[in-house]
Amino acid sequence: xxxxxxxxxxxxxxxxxxxxxxxxxxxxxxxxxxxxxxxxxxxxxxxxxxxxxxxxxxxxxxxxxxxxxxxxxxxxxxxxxxxxxxxxxxxxxxxxxxxxxxxxxxxxxxxxxxxxxxxxxxxxxxxxxxxxxxxxxxxxxxxxxxxxxxxxxxxxxxxxxxxxxxxxxxxxxxxxxxxxxxxxxxxxxxxxxxxxxxxxxxxxxxxxxxxxxxxxxxxxxxxxxxxxxxxxxxxxxxxxxxxxxxxxxxxxxxxxxxxxxxxxxxxxxxxxxxxxxxxxxxxxxxxxxxxxxxxxxxxx
Amino acid sequence: xxxxxxxxxxxxxxxxxxxxxxxxxxxxxxxxxxxxxxxxxxxxxxxxxxxxxxxxxxxxxxxxxxxxxxxxxxxxxxxxxxxxxxxxxxxxxxxxxxxxxxxxxxxxxxxxxxxxxxxxxxxxxxxxxxxxxxxxxxxxxxxxxxxxxxxxxxxxxxxxxxxxxxxxxxxxxxxxxxxxxxxxxxxxxxxxxxxxxxxxxxxxxxxxxxxxxxxxxxxxxxxxxxxxxxxxxxxxxxxxxxxxxxxxxxxxxxxxxxxxxxxxxxxxxxxxxxxxxxxxxxxxxxxxxxxxxxxxxxxxxxxxxxxxxxxxxxxxxx
Numbered sequence: 001x002x003x004x005x006x007x008x009x010x011x012x013x014x015x016x017x018x019x020x021x022x023x024x025x026x027x028x029x030x031x032x033x034x035x036x037x038x039x040x041x042x043x044x045x046x047x048x049x050x051x052x053x054x055x056x057x058x059x060x061x062x063x064x065x066x067x068x069x070x071x072x073x074x075x076x077x078x079x080x081x082x083x084x085x086x087x088x089x090x091x092x093x094x095x096x097x098x099x100x101x102x103x104x105x106x107x108x109x110x111x112x113x114x115x116x117x118x119x120x121x122x123x124x125x126x127x128x129x130x131x132x133x134x135x136x137x138x139x140x141x142x143x144x145x146x147x148x149x150x151x152x153x154x155x156x157x158x159x160x161x162x163x164x165x166x167x168x169x170x171x172x173x174x175x176x177x178x179x180x181x182x183x184x185x186x187x188x189x190x191x192x193x194x195x196x197x198x199x200x201x202x203x204x205x206x207x208x209x210x211x212x213x214x215x216x217x218x219x220x221x222x223x224x225x226x227x228x229x230x231x232x233x234x235x236x237x238x239x240x241x242x243x244x245x246x247x248x249x250x251x252x253x254x255x256x257x258x259x260x261x262x263x264x265x266x267x268x269x270x271x272x273x274x275x276x277x278x279x280x281x282x283x284x285x286x287x288x289x290x291x292x293x294x295x296x297x298x299x300x
Numbered sequence: 301x302x303x304x305x306x307x308x309x310x311x312x313x314x315x316x317x318x319x320x321x322x323x324x325x326x327x328x329x330x331x332x333x334x335x336x337x338x339x340x341x342x343x344x345x346x347x348x349x350x351x352x353x354x355x356x357x358x359x360x361x362x363x364x365x366x367x368x369x370x371x372x373x374x375x376x377x378x379x380x381x382x383x384x385x386x387x388x389x390x391x392x393x394x395x396x397x398x399x400x401x402x403x404x405x406x407x408x409x410x411x412x413x414x415x416x417x418x419x420x421x422x423x424x425x426x427x428x429x430x431x432x433x434x435x436x437x438x439x440x441x442x443x444x445x446x447x448x449x450x451x452x453x454x455x456x457x458x459x460x461x462x463x464x465x466x467x468x469x470x471x472x473x474x475x476x477x478x479x480x481x482x483x484x485x486x487x488x489x490x491x492x493x494x495x496x497x498x499x500x501x502x503x504x505x506x507x508x509x510x511x512x513x514x515x516x517x518x519x520x521x522x523x524x525x526x527x528x529x530x531x532x533x534x535x536x537x538x539x540x541x542x543x544x545x546x547x548x549x550x551x552x553x554x555x556x557x558x559x560x561x562x563x564x565x566x567x568x569x570x571x572x573x574x575x576x577x578x579x580x581x582x583x584x585x586x587x588x589x590x591x592x593x594x595x596x597x598x599x600x601x602x603x604x605x606x607x608x609x610x611x612x613x614x615x616x617x618x
Contacts, residue, residue: 037411040404041422044429044489047440050451054443065454111336118333122326130334137341139599140349141547143568144591147575147584148352149344151360171345174337202324232433234550235568239576250435254554265443272436283431287424290431291494 048276055080055270062266080266081274088257089244090271097231097248098278100162104169105226109219112174116181117207121193131182138175145171146239153240160242168240169230176229177222184218185211221289228279228290249275355585362579373586383587386565390594393481393566394546400485401541402534405492410526412493413500423494430490438554441483445469445555473563476556480564483551492537499533500526538602543595567591 054062056076061068068074084090118124119131149168150159158164188211196206212219237248244256253271257264283290322328356373360366377383412423429437444451446469453466469479503526511521549568552558558565558573565573567587575584 033411033414033416036407037416037422040408040411040489041425044426044486047437047444047486048428048432050444051437051440063449065449065458070451070454107340111340114333115337118330122330122333124326124330130338134337134341137345139543140345141543141595143547143549143571144352144588145345145348147571147581147588148348148355150576151355151581152344152348152351167340168344170340174340178337202320203326203329204323228431232435234433234435234553235572238553239572250433250550253439254435265446265449268439269443272439275436276432279431279433280428283427284424287420287427291423291427 051269051273051276054265055273057266059266080264080270083264083267084270084274088267089252090249090274092245093247093249093252094274094278096162096246097275100165100169100237100248101227101230103162103166104173104230105223107166108170108173108177108226109223111170112177112181112222113212113215113219115174116178116185117211119178120182120185121190121211122203131178134175134178136175138172138179142172142233142235146235149236150239159240160246162241162246164240165230165233165237165248168236169226169233173226173229177226180222180225181215181218184215188214217289217292220286221292224282224286224290227282231279352585353589355582356589357586358582360582360585362581366582369582373583374590376583377586377590382562382565382570383590385562386567386570386587387590387594389477389564390546390566390591392477393484393548394542394598397481397484397488397545398538398542400481401488401492401545402538404485405489406496408489408493409496409500410522412497423497427490427494429487430494434487434550435554437487438483438551441479441486442470442555445479447471470556471560473560476560476564480552480555483555484545484548487551488541488545492541495537496530496533499530503529535603535605539599542598542602546595546598547591 053071053073056078057073058075058077058079061074115130115134119127119134153159153164153168156164158167192210192214193206196210201209231248232250233248234250237251238255241247241251244252247256249271253268253275257268257271355366357368357370358366359369359372408426412419412426416422443449447466450466450469452469453463456463457466468475470476507525507529508521511525516524546566547568548566549572552564552566552569553572556564558569567590571584571587571591574580574587578584
């Protein structure tokens with residue numbers, strides 16, 4: 001957050017000094033900055049454009065580049081989306097994914113708020129080590145864990161249930177959120193809590209009435225990050241869920257929609273587009289929080 | 301009046317008594333606050349990690365408890381050309397993709413650090429590949445790499461007339477390997493760029509002003525100010541990037557599933573194929589465990605190799 005606020009000031013200073021530089025002519029600036037930037041944006045966005053345009057193209061146009069310009073649609077159609085919504089279990093998958101993402105987000109926010117508060121504010125001997133241990137958990141990649149976790153899930157009788165995902169996703173969400181929230185709690189003056197303690201408030205009252213309201217931006221950042229990560233998660237959802245109805249969107253598109261040798265590119269791309277929209281929308285509402293959580297965590 | 305009310309009030313305060321006192325008792329509070337997080341991590345992370353190492357030394361299959369067989373799984377892997385192939389491609393994939401991501405990401409960060417209109421909008425757009433589910437963007441790449449209707453082939457053959465035949469992106473080993481790396485770089489650039497941009501913004505402009513007064517060229521300013529100041533952040537971002545590229549699964553699984561002829565298997569996809577799809581849990585776990593030494597080495601290398609500069613400078617800038 002801080003550098004988002006500080007950045008206009010910085011860049012004004014930078015541009016003021018730059019305007020006085022003789023070598024910085026306009027043509028040079030276009031060549032050195034705008035042209036490469038345009039290339040980057042073009043390449044980074046092209047797959048999305050291609051995804052979007054494919055999902056509205058009728059099949060005849062999709063597979064005939066000779067008569068139709070592939071970069072444009074001459075007769076857009078909603079057939080692929082209609083097929084997706086009414087002939088497949090896509091709405092169910094969306095619902096399952098939403099349920100899993102929301103559930104695991106709340107679970108990890110709950111766990112990591114308490115943990116961050118204990119580590120940062122209830123300071124006890126060894127609290128830095130607990131913080132470090134939780135942080136190290138973030139470095140354990142899911143690819144190493146999914147095979148033994150599958151046996152654990154089977155032991156718990158949770159195989160093929162969305163509950164398994166809600167319980168497992170916090171393993172990579174809690175470390176990040178805790179880490180982020182420790183940073184946020186640090187920025188809240190301790191004197192506020194001391195005042196409340198002197199006034200006779202209990203620790204839990206302090207957490208609920210003082211610390212949490214002040215940490216709302218941090219909670220939002222952590223929440224958005226958790227939501228997008230659990231929406232995007234793939235390997236656990238692939239390994240732990242078997243029945244079609246319980247699959248999450250990324251897994252379902254890949255395993256249920258890719259059938260046979262002739263790929264339904266229109267439907268596949270429509271599914272990808274619809275599956276990306278919720279996170280993209282959610283993200284666009286909270287871009288600044290998201291960027292700050294990403295960069296804040298790096299700087300910590 | 302006051303004599304009677306005061307004892308009544310203290311009485312009322314103490315009465316809810318033991319719960320409130322327990323909740324204000326610090327050791328209890330600490331344990332209670334840490335239990336959810338530590339509990340979840342222990343049951344679903346630490347325990348499976350240990351269990352995975354144990355499974356690697358057994359011949360467990362799905363539905364059958366294995367017995368301890370010592371190093372047999374690993375001996376088998378050492379003789380397995382597919383495992384060696386996966387090790388090779390994992391290292392190659394991580395190496396090339398990391399270089400590509402950091403070169404392009406650093407460049408993009410430097411570009412975004414300039415002042416121009418619509419800057420925050422651009423920064424938001426740039427992050428999109430990172431936000432969108434990897435599998436879904438991988439599907440888009442799969443379609444872009446289609447042997448017959450690839451848009452890249454169309455551009456090269458029908459628009460620019462550079463080639464006469466379509467490129468077979470995913471049908472032969474080497475083009476498939478590079479196609480996957482390109483997709484990985486595409487997905488990784490935004491994260492690197494935005495993280496490094498945050499680092500660039502912490503560098504004080506006065507350093508550049510001083511260097512400009514001393515007549516430093518643009519390259520010298522980059523080499524002697526930007527680069528050293530970015531080292532600590534580069535070290536952290538690169539450690540993360542290497543860990544998650546080496547253990548990547550989704551991209552390869554979505555686009556090639558390890559094919560053609562197993563040439564693009566990463567260790568993670570091979571572990572999945574043997575462990576979950578093939579049911580050989582013990583062998584799959586052994587493949588997953590075999591990633592750990594590489595990860596530890598890569599982490600130590602990137603972290604200490606880069607972060608070492610920090611204490612050589614004697615600076616505490618984090």
